[in-house]
Amino acid sequence: MMTRAWVAACRVVGALTVAGFLVAAFTSVPNRIAWRLTVPPDLGPADAIVVLAVSVNSDGSLSDASLRRALAGIALFRKGLAQRIVFLGMSGEAEARARLAISMGVRRDDILTEGLEPTTRAEAERMRVVLRERLGVRTVLLVTDVFHMRRARALFERVGFVVRPATTELSVLSAGTPERRLRLVRGVGEELAARMYYRLFHYL
Amino acid sequence: MIAGGSWLLVLATITSAIAVAFGRRRGIACLGAAVVVAVETIGAAVLFFVANVTIGIGLVLAARRLTPVYLTIYEVSDLVLLIISLLQALVFETWRRSRTA
Numbered sequence: 001m002m003t004r005a006w007v008a009a010c011r012v013v014g015a016l017t018v019a020g021f022l023v024a025a026f027t028s029v030p031n032r033i034a035w036r037l038t039v040p041p042d043l044g045p046a047d048a049i050v051v052l053a054v055s056v057n058s059d060g061s062l063s064d065a066s067l068r069r070a071l072a073g074i075a076l077f078r079k080g081l082a083q084r085i086v087f088l089g090m091s092g093e094a095e096a097r098a099r100l101a102i103s104m105g106v107r108r109d110d111i112l113t114e115g116l117e118p119t120t121r122a123e124a125e126r127m128r129v130v131l132r133e134r135l136g137v138r139t140v141l142l143v144t145d146v147f148h149m150r151r152a153r154a155l156f157e158r159v160g161f162v163v164r165p166a167t168t169e170l171s172v173l174s175a176g177t178p179e180r181r182l183r184l185v186r187g188v189g190e191e192l193a194a195r196m197y198y199r200l201f202h203y204l
Numbered sequence: 205m206i207a208g209g210s211w212l213l214v215l216a217t218i219t220s221a222i223a224v225a226f227g228r229r230r231g232i233a234c235l236g237a238a239v240v241v242a243v244e245t246i247g248a249a250v251l252f253f254v255a256n257v258t259i260g261i262g263l264v265l266a267a268r269r270l271t272p273v274y275l276t277i278y279e280v281s282d283l284v285l286l287i288i289s290l291l292q293a294l295v296f297e298t299w300r301r302s303r304t305a
Contacts, residue, residue: 003300003304006248006300007244009247009251010243010244010245010247010248010251010297011240011243011244011247012247013246013247013250013251014242014243014244014245014246014247014248014250015243015247017246017247017250018243018246025209026209026210026212026213118274118276176208176209177208177209178208178209178212181209186281190278190281194277197277
């Protein structure tokens with residue numbers, strides 16, 4: 001009886017998986033779903049630019065995604081959209097980003113670093129204390145990637161900020177090869193799972 | 205709707221056709237049954253993957269509560285876990301079929 005149920009489950013799940021794989025790899029359905037989940041950028045003046053954390057490599061250098069977010073934040077700062085830039089990130093990520101910004105002409109006094117927050121929720125809470133309560137910041141240009149933005153924006157709005165999304169890595173939405181579309185599916189899947197987790201624990 | 209990269213499917217169709225032509229003497233009737241076995245094994249791999257991820261998340265959350273170490277849930281989204289799940293499914297399904305044969 002148990003074996004029959006197992007075989008039936010495997011057959012149904014297997015068939016759905018094969019069909020799902022073909023749709024994900026060889027059609028534009030993942031691109032369309034990803035576009036629907038995207039928060040379009042709204043670049044404009046703000047009180048501060050907040051660059052959310054990603055990760056650092058084991059040698060302490062910035063990961064690719066971290067570097068992309070940092071560069072996007074620095075570019076916004078150099079356009080004069082805010083007078084202050086905040087880099088977040090544990091294990092030396094925030095400091096490495098600050099050093100990069102200084103090497104690109106940003107003054108040390110205009111940079112804030114915070115490196116003890118392990119989650120986006122903790123980052124939003126820390127920014128509420130540091131930026132909103134201590135410095136009176138209301139509007140932030142929030143720098144994070146295309147999948148992460150919707151959840152990050154909701155968390156920052158929840159602690160009282162007016163958020164202008166500065167979405168990075170929009171190019172992944174136009175993934176044009178099967179491998180890139182599967183990566184897109186993975187990114188969307190991870191973020192949807194993260195949102196479910198945040199909803200489950202009432203963080204959103 | 206069909207996007208770039210579809211020629212990979214054409215490639216796989218060509219090599220599959222060649223393989224079937226070579227194995228034709230063995231009889232083509234059991235090819236359908238072989239496809240069903242493959243689909244079932246893929247299904248088993250997905251079920252193992254779901255179980256691995258679920259238990260993994262539970263362990264990460266428990267470690268966060270019981271120890272001062274902070275582990276990220278992204279640890280369990282490593283691609284290697286999918287490959288391990290496929291290997292688990294291959295071994296388990298082969299074992300199960302050998303018992304029922």
